[in-house]
Amino acid sequence: MTEIKHTPLPWVHGELYTIENQTGDKIARLYRCDETTIANLRFIVNACNSHYDLVAIVENALVYLSETNHPVDEAVCAYWKKRLEEAKVGA
Numbered sequence: 001m002t003e004i005k006h007t008p009l010p011w012v013h014g015e016l017y018t019i020e021n022q023t024g025d026k027i028a029r030l031y032r033c034d035e036t037t038i039a040n041l042r043f044i045v046n047a048c049n050s051h052y053d054l055v056a057i058v059e060n061a062l063v064y065l066s067e068t069n070h071p072v073d074e075a076v077c078a079y080w081k082k083r084l085e086e087a088k089v090g091a
Contacts, residue, residue: 010049013041051087058084 007021014020017030019041028044030037058080065072 009052011045013045017041019045055084055087058087 007025007027010022011027012020012022014024014026017033017037018026019028020026030041062077062080062084064070065077
């Protein structure tokens with residue numbers, strides 16, 4: 001895995017519509033306080049905190065499929081490999 005350049009996980013929803021790291025440092029602040037914005041804040045935090053686990057799950061699934069000669073469409077595997085690489089960029 002490449003060096004992580006972002007603020008270490010886990011992130012949390014802080015007070016006043018902020019995203020904070022585990023020690024309370026502010027990472028981002030949202031300037032609207034409507035229901036959609038709060039839902040977006042929660043989605044961002046949950047997506048970021050789940051990112052590496054989901055990448056590992058896809059990697060393990062691809063290994064399993066290749067090692068067991070599971071009958072899966074090569075186009076499907078190629079698609080997931082491409083998406084996996086995209087998910088790793090900038091992470």
